[in-house]
Amino acid sequence: MQKPLMAKATAVWLVDNTTLSFKQIADFCGLHELEVQGIADGDVATGVKGFDPIASNQLDQAEIDKAQGNPAYVLKIKHNPAAEGEEKRRGPRYTPLSKRQDRPAAILWLVKFHPELADAQIAKLVGTTKPTIASIRDRSHWNIQNIQPIDPVALGLSKQSELDAEVQKAARKRSDDVMSDDERRKLVSTETSLSMSDEPRLPSAIAGLENFTLSPKAEKADTTNYRDAESFFRKAVPDAGERVDMDDISEEDDLDDDAVTDPEADIDHEIDAEAEAEAIETDEALDDDSDDNDRR
Structure with a gap:
């Protein structure tokens, strides 16, 4: 049209x-x-x-x-x-002088938000050269610190329809290229894959460890020092044929509980010891005074 x-x-x-x-x-x-x-x-x-x-x-x-x-x-x-037979002019897109300083910002926007676009597509959209695009990609442009990404459509450097067409073209090309060249080189032929052994191979990083075993001492766990619950709480376990008096066990438990849970008895014992020590010191002081009086 x-x-x-x-x-x-x-x-x-x-x-x-x-x-x-x-x-x-x-x-x-x-x-x-x-x-x-x-x-x-x-x-x-x-x-x-x-x-x-x-x-x-x-x-x-x-x-x-x-x-x-x-x-x-x-x-x-x-x-x-008059427009009949007129051919479309070929060559790079003409960019007005007033908008040429905006091309780096448009290139940075395309590189940032549409990385799937090739350099030729960006050059066609914005009307720039591949060295300029490469310098902005690797951030070696002389003014890269001051360049802010701006939509080329908003700058008037390209049309939205042209940008959408190039993005769709790049997406189709990317979907067609399922594998890269390096991945294709790594593929082996059918004869080579059939001749391979079925046994799994260890990676080269851990080669030589297939015969590694632990020593018998390390494999056998030492459980002789472990105690059961009864010995941990200092309770004797009766033999199978021995008769147990439940009253004796209950009395021992009560004594143990009193010894553990009655802090007042310990406090009284400490007070009595301190009083006895003070009385001994007082007696010694009185004896010393009496000796001094006798000497006089």
């Missing part, structure tokens, strides 16, 4: 002067619907002056009225005999 001249400027004029839907304007101008929405929001094509397609004899007012009455209607450009 033939596109109008100055498609983005024409889209700006249609957004400002008609009630056409974003899809109708996008189909007529060869843009993406989101790009037209960005023009309406003021995020895309800021500062671009609208180009009247009626004054340039590319569209009729009757065609616009028909499209405004039917949202499903597709606008048709007027036939231009």
Whole structure:
């Protein structure tokens, strides 16, 4: 389908002067619907002056009225005999001088958010060279510290439809390449795989350990020092034929419990010992005084 001249400027004029839907304007101008929405929001094509397609004899007012009455209607450009036989210009995309300083930011955005794109695809979208893309990929660009990733569509360096087409193309190519070249080289032929032995082989890192065994001393656990619960609590285990008096056991348990759980008895014993020591010291002091008096 033939596109109008100055498609983005024409889209700006249609957004400002008609009630056409974003899809109708996008189909007529060869843009993406989101790009037209960005023009309406003021995020895309800021500062671009609208180009009247009626004054340039590319569209009729009757065609616009028909499209405004039917949202499903597709606008048709007027036939231009001078455009017949015109071939598409080949070569790198032309970037205006005012936007050339924005190309590194667009390249960084594509490298960051679409790593599946090849350098040739990025060069086609933004209109740059492969050395520039490589310098931004390996962060050796002279101004890499000041470059911020910006969508090339928002910068006006490419169209959303072109970006989507390149991303889909890269995704299809990536899905077709199931294995890389290195993985294909590692594959062996059918004859080689059939001639291999069925026994599993140990990795080279642990080769030589297949005959390793533990010593008998290490394998046999020493359990002679372990005690059972009865010996741990100092309770004698009676023999099978010995008769046990339950009253004696209960009395011993009570004594043990009193010795363990009665702290007042220990405190009284300590107080008595201290009092006895003080009494001995007092007696010794009195004896010394009496000896001194006798000497005098």
